[in-house]
Amino acid sequence: MQALKERILRDGKCFEGGILKVDNFINHQMDPILMKSMAVEFVRRFSGSDINKVLTIEASGIAPAIMVGYLLELPVVFAKKKKPSTMENMLSTQVFSFTKNNTYDVCVCRDYLHPGDKVLFIDDFLANGNAAKGIIDLVRQSGAELSGMGFLIEKAFQHGGDELRAMGIRVESLAIIDGLEDCRIKIRD
Amino acid sequence: MQALKERILRDGKCFEGGILKVDNFINHQMDPILMKSMAVEFVRRFSGSDINKVLTIEASGIAPAIMVGYLLELPVVFAKKKKPSTMENMLSTQVFSFTKNNTYDVCVCRDYLHPGDKVLFIDDFLANGNAAKGIIDLVRQSGAELSGMGFLIEKAFQHGGDELRAMGIRVESLAIIDGLEDCRIKIRD
Numbered sequence: 001m002q003a004l005k006e007r008i009l010r011d012g013k014c015f016e017g018g019i020l021k022v023d024n025f026i027n028h029q030m031d032p033i034l035m036k037s038m039a040v041e042f043v044r045r046f047s048g049s050d051i052n053k054v055l056t057i058e059a060s061g062i063a064p065a066i067m068v069g070y071l072l073e074l075p076v077v078f079a080k081k082k083k084p085s086t087m088e089n090m091l092s093t094q095v096f097s098f099t100k101n102n103t104y105d106v107c108v109c110r111d112y113l114h115p116g117d118k119v120l121f122i123d124d125f126l127a128n129g130n131a132a133k134g135i136i137d138l139v140r141q142s143g144a145e146l147s148g149m150g151f152l153i154e155k156a157f158q159h160g161g162d163e164l165r166a167m168g169i170r171v172e173s174l175a176i177i178d179g180l181e182d183c184r185i186k187i188r189d
Numbered sequence: 190m191q192a193l194k195e196r197i198l199r200d201g202k203c204f205e206g207g208i209l210k211v212d213n214f215i216n217h218q219m220d221p222i223l224m225k226s227m228a229v230e231f232v233r234r235f236s237g238s239d240i241n242k243v244l245t246i247e248a249s250g251i252a253p254a255i256m257v258g259y260l261l262e263l264p265v266v267f268a269k270k271k272k273p274s275t276m277e278n279m280l281s282t283q284v285f286s287f288t289k290n291n292t293y294d295v296c297v298c299r300d301y302l303h304p305g306d307k308v309l310f311i312d313d314f315l316a317n318g319n320a321a322k323g324i325i326d327l328v329r330q331s332g333a334e335l336s337g338m339g340f341l342i343e344k345a346f347q348h349g350g351d352e353l354r355a356m357g358i359r360v361e362s363l364a365i366i367d368g369l370e371d372c373r374i375k376i377r378d
Contacts, residue, residue: 029266030302032259059247059267063255070256071219077218078248112218 001041001174004152005187007034013181015041018155019099022106027060038174039067042150047146051120053077055113055139057106057131059108063121064152068122079108079138091141095134100126106134108142110139113181114149115143126173129160136169153177156188190230190235190363192292193341194376196223197364203372207344208288210346215341216249221287221333228256231311231339234361238336240267240309244302244328246320249310253341268297268327276297280330284323287316297331304332315340315362318349325358345377 013021025031037111042064054076056065062078067078081104085092092107113119119136128182132149146169154161154173164171176188200213214220231253243265245254251267258265270293272279281296302308310324321338328335335358343350343362346369353360368375 002222003375023298024300028269028298029264030255030258032255032265033262035255036259059251059269062248062251063265066219066221066224066252066255066257070225073222075218076221076252085215097338109217111213 001038003034003037004175006185008153008177009185013186014180014185016183018158018180020126020153020177020185022140022153024142027091030063032063035063035067036149038064039071041070042120042172043071043173045148046120046148047169048151048170049120050118052064052149053107053113053117053119055079055108055121055135056123056188057081057135058116060105060125064124065122068120069080069149072186075112077108077112078093079135081106081109085169091138093134093137093141095130098132106138107130108138113138113142117142117144118147120147121149122151123149125163126171127158129158129163132160132164136164136167148172150174157181190340192223192225192226193364196220197342197366197376198374200376202373203369205372207286207369209342209344209366209369209374211313211342215252221252221253224252224256227253227341228260230363231257231309231361235309235337235339237344237360238309238359239307240310240336241367242302242306242333244297244308244310244324245312246270246324248316253313254311257309257339259359263303265295266301266303268324270295272296280327282323282326284319285336286319295320295327297327297373298339301332302327302331302333306331306333307336308333310338311334312338313341315343315349315353318347321349321353325356337361339363343368 054069148170179186243258337359365377
């Protein structure tokens with residue numbers, strides 16, 4: 001998606017260790033007009049898919065997911081990164097974060113993800129795919145079906161996308177980063 | 190706001206200790222159509238205010254805030270609940286949560302909140318007002334100006350709204366809960 005690629009090249013910041021920061025327009029400060037445009041692009045790409053629910057993970061996935069849900073007129077569920085004390089009937093899985101070098105729980109209430117649901121998962125980043133695999137596990141536990149996964153930015157050199165596609169999952173990424181060597185952002189055409 | 194009040198009465202759940210759960214349409218599963226309608230109502234209520242930025246706190250504030258930002262065509266910043274390891278130049282404050290009986294950090298990067306900004310804060314709940322007071326502190330530290338605070342639901346019996354209004358802050362709440370005694374939801378007309 002051209003507008004996103006241009007924005008990454010303009011405002012993205014590259015750090016040692018393959019880190020791309022997009023705090024200026026996605027992760028901390030958000031550009032709602034761009035968010036809506038990205039949501040339109042997801043709707044276009046998943047137009048042939050059967051979807052009745054949008055799923056994401058807090059916190060950075062919520063903005064793109066709510067925009068997709070708004071356009072599709074579908075409920076949006078955000079998985080939580082720790083088990084809320086007041087919530088029962090939870091499905092939960094563990095995700096290892098390479099960036100933070102820790103393991104965290106991802107939870108979703110059974111009331112909002114169940115057999116018969118056809119789920120489009122939306123998130124900001126796809127890197128090694130660990131969070132995505134956690135979501136796949138939650139969807140499997142719930143008895144729902146995964147219709148596809150959409151990411152704003154895929155870091156292809158961390159190969160999570162390869163693994164998900166090899167599992168037969170429909171993955172759509174709006175910008176694919178092929179490398180961040182020497183702090184230069186290499187975006188796929 | 191009538192649609193929200195009706196939805197709270199229909200889908201809200203009341204628990205011991207003044208807890209109102211709206212997980213079905215705001216806090217975990219979200220209704221994007223209702224989110225957009227609530228954002229329209231905020232735009233209407235703050236139409237006379239000078240605003241150049243929308244501010245919220247992760248995670249439940251993000252959906253209503255991004256919708257308000259989209260309608261107003263303004264950037265949206267979400268304050269983070271813990272200090273990210275990769276982020277420098279942070280403003281931070283501490284918030285005590287009565288619900289969780291703990292203290293957490295709320296942070297925002299100076300790059301995204303600075304003198305000259307006129308900020309509309311949007312969040313899902315206003316109860317005792319501790320999170321809101323943390324935001325007021327961050328805005329003060331940054332040198333920005335607070336144009337107003339908008340909440341989806343105010344629990345008036347926890348008096349945070351009274352305190353904020355006594356400080357001279359323009360506070361707008363789309364539904365005001367006057368009581369949750371005996372697990373009955375008492376909404377103000």
